[in-house]
Amino acid sequence: MGTPPVIAVVGPTGSGKSDLAVNLALELDGEVINADAMQFYRGMDIGTAKITDSERRGVPHHLLDILDVTQEASVSRFQEQARDIIANIHSRGKRAILAGGSGLYVRAALDILEFPGTDPLVRQRLEAEVSALGTAVLLERLRDVDPVSAGRLSDARRIVRALEVHQITGRPFSSFMPQREYVQPAVQIGLAVDRDELRDRLARRVHRMVDAGLPAEVHRLDHEGLRQGKTASRALGYSQFLRVIDGESTVPEAVEDTIVATRQFARRQLTWFRADPRIHWLDWQDPALTAKAAELSRF
Known part of the structure; x- marks a missing residue:
């Protein structure tokens, strides 16, 4: 037999991806690789619904708790780490199971996908131009060199990144978009949800998170530099409860905003x-x- 396909469990938040991944690992002798960018962060447990030790039921989990909240998550770095872990798991005769709802991270692990480099000086100059001239000016500049990306992007951070890539590589950022072609055999299993029921489940989950101590978790992480983290500070629930700390919102308002x-x-x-x-x-x-799911994943 050849190399077994990588299994990816995908779907919206709150659909049960973590549980299915554990069940598949127990059924197929596998190990789980986290593909949820916010679960990379140490201490961000309640608000990310991070799977607990008991819920893992003895199944090894990889790429959880690998970053401090001040560090920025990197898709390209994740790609390297995930593929190394997949190779290691397969080399031991076990099954590699990705689980997470961060779509680009899943694609980075599974698909042929090239990541252009970065240049801090170019990035800083472009960010200064955004501050001085406004997003619309840079978007118009992007439209001249990469109309495809200009048609897709609206926020300043992504516009700056697209211009940075063009200046560094001479290629439009859109030319680096992933193709739907696996880098190695893979099977993706999606969890199809009832949308009305999911809406209710997500609301209940946010309330449970608050009851479990999310405000205190955010307060503690604020002292650990949460606001300085470009990725972590934008996490669902965390940005809303930082506003409570600042007196800009009440707890009930933060709960509703998070929902x-x-x-x-x-x-x-x-x-x-x-x-x-x-x-x-x-x-x-x-x-x-x-x-x-196990039947789809057998080879």
């Missing part, structure tokens, strides 16, 4: 994953979910 933001995020995830025709969709509440 709304989480639902919006889930919709974006579904849009992303639904665009990939390679994903096998299974009902998230099917009693035979694990058995069906």
Whole structure:
């Protein structure tokens, strides 16, 4: 037999990806690789619904708690780490199971995907221009050299990145977009959800997070530099409760804002994953979910 396919469990937040990944690992003698960017961060446990030691049920998990909140997550670095771990897991005769809803990170691990480099000086100059001239001016500049990216991007951070890539490489940022071509055999299993039920589940989950101590977790991480982290500070729940600390919001307002933001995020995830025709969709509440997913994953 050849190399077994990498298994990826994908879908919107709150759909049960972590549980299915553990069940598959127990069924297929596998190990789980985290592909949720916010679960890279040490201490960000409650607000990211990070799987606990008991919930892992003895299954090894990789790429959890690998960054401090002040560090910036890197898709290209994740690609290197994930592929090294996949190779190691396979070399030991076990199955590698990616689990997470960060779509680009999943694609980085599975697909042929090239990442252009960075240049801090170019980035700083472009960021200064955004501050001085405004986002619209740089977007117009991007439209001249990369109309495809200009049509897709609207926020300053991504516009700066697209211009940086063009200046460094001479190629439009859009030329680096991933193709739907696996770098090695893979099978993706998507959790198909009832959207109304998911909306209710996400609201209940946010309330449980608050009851479990999310405000205190955010307060503690604030002292550890959460605000300085470009990635961590934007996490769902954390940015909302930082405003409570600053006196700009109340706890009930932060709860409602987090629920709304989480639902919006889930919709974006579904849009992303639904665009990939390679994903096998299974009902998230099917009693035979694990058995069906395992059957798809056998080789």
